[in-house]
Amino acid sequence: MSKESSKTIESVLHEKRVFRPSEQVSDNARISSLDDYQNIYDLARKDPEKFWEEAARRELHWFKPFHQTLNWSNPPFAEWFSGGTTNISYNCLDRHITGPKANKTALIWEGEPGDVRQFTYKELHTDVCRTANALRTLGIKKGDLVALYMPMVPEAAIAMLACARIGAPHSVVFGGFSSDALRDRLIDGEAKAVITADGGFRKDKAVPLKKAVDAALSDGSCPTVKSVLVVQRTKEPIDMFSGRDHWWHELVPSQDEYCPAQQMESEERLFVLYTSGSTGKPKGVVHTTAGYNLWAHLTFQWIFDIKDNDIYWCTADVGWITGHSYIVYGPLSNGATTVMYEGAPRPSNPGAFWELIEKHKISIFYTAPTAIRAFMKTGREIPDKYDLSSLRLLGTVGEPINPEAWMWYREVIGGSKCPIVDTWWQTETGGVMISPLPGATPTKPGSATLPLPGIEADVVDSDGKSVEVEEGGYLVIKKPWPGMMRTIHGNPQRFKESYWEYLPFINGKPIYFAGDGARRDSDGYFWVMGRVDDVINVSGHRLGTMEIESALVSHPFVSEAAVVGRLDDLKGESIVAFVTLESGRDVNDQLFDELRSHVSKEIGSIARPDEIKFTDALPKTRSGKIMRRILRALASGEKISGDTSTLEDRSVLDKLRK
Numbered sequence: 060m061s062k063e064s065s066k067t068i069e070s071v072l073h074e075k076r077v078f079r080p081s082e083q084v085s086d087n088a089r090i091s092s093l094d095d096y097q098n099i100y101d102l103a104r105k106d107p108e109k110f111w112e113e114a115a116r117r118e119l120h121w122f123k124p125f126h127q128t129l130n131w132s133n134p135p136f137a138e139w140f141s142g143g144t145t146n147i148s149y150n151c152l153d154r155h156i157t158g159p160k161a162n163k164t165a166l167i168w169e170g171e172p173g174d175v176r177q178f179t180y181k182e183l184h185t186d187v188c189r190t191a192n193a194l195r196t197l198g199i200k201k202g203d204l205v206a207l208y209m210p211m212v213p214e215a216a217i218a219m220l221a222c223a224r225i226g227a228p229h230s231v232v233f234g235g236f237s238s239d240a241l242r243d244r245l246i247d248g249e250a251k252a253v254i255t256a257d258g259g260f261r262k263d264k265a266v267p268l269k270k271a272v273d274a275a276l277s278d279g280s281c282p283t284v285k286s287v288l289v290v291q292r293t294k295e296p297i298d299m300f301s302g303r304d305h306w307w308h309e310l311v312p313s314q315d316e317y318c319p320a321q322q323m324e325s326e327e328r329l330f331v332l333y334t335s336g337s338t339g340k341p342k343g344v345v346h347t348t349a350g351y352n353l354w355a356h357l358t359f360q361w362i363f364d365i366k367d368n369d370i371y372w373c374t375a376d377v378g379w380i381t382g383h384s385y386i387v388y389g390p391l392s393n394g395a396t397t398v399m400y401e402g403a404p405r406p407s408n409p410g411a412f413w414e415l416i417e418k419h420k421i422s423i424f425y426t427a428p429t430a431i432r433a434f435m436k437t438g439r440e441i442p443d444k445y446d447l448s449s450l451r452l453l454g455t456v457g458e459p460i461n462p463e464a465w466m467w468y469r470e471v472i473g474g475s476k477c478p479i480v481d482t483w484w485q486t487e488t489g490g491v492m493i494s495p496l497p498g499a500t501p502t503k504p505g506s507a508t509l510p511l512p513g514i515e516a517d518v519v520d521s522d523g524k525s526v527e528v529e530e531g532g533y534l535v536i537k538k539p540w541p542g543m544m545r546t547i548h549g550n551p552q553r554f555k556e557s558y559w560e561y562l563p564f565i566n567g568k569p570i571y572f573a574g575d576g577a578r579r580d581s582d583g584y585f586w587v588m589g590r591v592d593d594v595i596n597v598s599g600h601r602l603g604t605m606e607i608e609s610a611l612v613s614h615p616f617v618s619e620a621a622v623v624g625r626l627d628d629l630k631g632e633s634i635v636a637f638v639t640l641e642s643g644r645d646v647n648d649q650l651f652d653e654l655r656s657h658v659s660k661e662i663g664s665i666a667r668p669d670e671i672k673f674t675d676a677l678p679k680t681r682s683g684k685i686m687r688r689i690l691r692a693l694a695s696g697e698k699i700s701g702d703t704s705t706l707e708d709r710s711v712l713d714k715l716r717k
């Protein structure tokens with residue numbers, strides 16, 4: 060278990076505060092009491108297939124109706140809504156433009172330098188159609204994977220919807236990843252095209268993106284990529300390769316303004332999104348058309364209890380699953396107004412978020428605990444300068460939230476009147492799994508509270524048996540749900556083994572476990588304690604320690620490396636690397652900088668170690684396994700507890716302590 064977890068556990072164990080939804084919030088909510096929630100939950104549990112069938116028919120547009128709700132005959136490979144055809148771009152756009160929402164604002168975008176663009180549903184539809192037609196002229200067909208490596212500009216959302224429109228799965232690669240990391244993903248996904256920008260603005264700086272794409276494609280290392288579509292954003296000089304590279308502003312606007320939405324089979328791929336695991340390279344999580352659409356749609360509706368006049372803002376980047384489900388697909392599928400922001404709070408504008416809330420009269424705000432902790436540190440004087448009275452609901456995602464940050468969020472940002480939805484989920488789950496419903500669920504600071512209808516969550520021991528109340532264990536999901544990942548791109552075996560066969564089968568069926576520990580209290584509330592595997596969570600970014608170790612070891616001076624997380628008040632966890640050097644190499648300050656830059660180059664700056672401890676040897680068991688438990692304790696200056704008798708060479712410990 061990570062250090063962040065142990066801190067959270069300590070503070071949440073003593074947490075007794077309960078905040079009930081106010082009458083005003085409940086009276087206006089779709090699901091307006093705990094009894095209402097319980098009734099829906101029981102209904103879904105009694106007959107899940109009927110529940111999902113009705114929801115899918117009610118909430119999505121079908122070109123052709125499905126004939127089977129769920130095929131779970133070959134677990135964990137689920138098939139949802141077989142026989143049906145639909146399209147998420149149609150559900151997000153076309154079905155709104157024939158009614159009163161045609162001229163409703165779909166997207167408000169705010170650029171880092173303060174430029175604003177707004178799109179009605181009708182306008183967004185036209186832009187998406189034109190982009191879809193442009194992709195076709197580049198030879199992109201249904202089934203071809205298109206990678207996006209974009210800043211947070213409207214074209215990122217437009218490109219995702221355009222890919223979905225023509226049935227070309229997208230693979231969004233976070234713009235903070237390095238060209239090497241991009242190349243790995245392009246190769247693994249066999250991408251046919253890349254959509255990028257000359258650069259993007261981040262914290263008062265222009266960040267080059269096209270250059271990274273050029274580097275990733277250099278030397279013919281990604282032969283499947285035939286074209287690159289480039290949005291002009293920063294106007295920094297870039298190279299354009301004739302025949303391969305095309306400017307968005309030259310190709311897209313001249314296209315026909317209508318492109319029919321491809322009728323997609325329910326289980327055809329919608330996107331691949333890479334995420335870190337405890338072993339090996341990042342895995343391409345596959346989500347498919349109908350089930351994902353339903354899950355993003357329904358969870359968005361439930362959790363944010365969305366109203367027609369809401370202005371909703373999620374601060375994530377579209378490079379992560381939160382951006383997919385809760386900036387683009389969930390809000391647009393529901394016909395909501397979604398806000399997208401290119402930048403981030405920065406020393407020159409620490410009140411950037413609050414300024415935006417005031418300016419656009421944002422009513423729902425969804426962000427990460429790491430951001431809240433950073434705001435706490437700079438003090439309430441900054442948000443206090445702004446009018447935040449438009450807010451009615453707050454959300455958090457990405458990591459456990461400590462009760463102190465939760466309370467600060469509630470009081471300082473929410474004026475003690477806004478419910479907080481602490482939403483637990485993962486890239487793999489497609490959408491939120493455990494969360495309060497604002498009009499129904501009493502909240503407790505630090506708890507994600509109760510599973511959503513249709514989600515059978517539990518906390519179990521290593522035999523797969525439910526643990527007692529207040530006892531820690533593995534957080535599992537016992538039944539399939541529509542938004543679940545379908546496989547790992549190119550590696551179904553890894554999908555099976557790492558998620559569904561980690562714990563013993565129950566009644567002959569596998570249960571889903573994706574790496575988190577949790578406990579339940581006597582009210583059945585879930586308290587998520589963090590990862591129990593070798594994944595660390597740095598400022599809400601998920602990183603595999605193995606990935607960082609591989610990056611370090613690829614440096615010619617490094618012989619071995621072990622990476623662990625250390626509790627960090629701001630980032631949740633920080634990265635500490637233990638490194639042994641090739642013989643004859645000396646430790647010096649320059650090497651520290653060089654290794655950090657090397658990791659930046661291999662993965663991206665988010666993976667750069669905060670500290671590197673050089674050592675002669677790493678503590679290992681006799682079978683050669685690195686004892687990370689010991690390294691974690693050393694990294695945080697704690698006493699090494701537990702059994703150390705399996706250490707191969709006990710003198711290593713003494714040296715490390717020094």
Ligand code: PRX
Nearest residue numbers: 456457458459481482483484485486587601
């Ligand atoms: O450890 C959990 C943590 O983030 C992990 C999933 O990371 P990722 O796939 O990048 O998706 C992040 C956005 C959904 C989980 O395994 N996590 C996410 N939300 C919470 C959380 N931990 C505690 N509480 C949450 N609300």
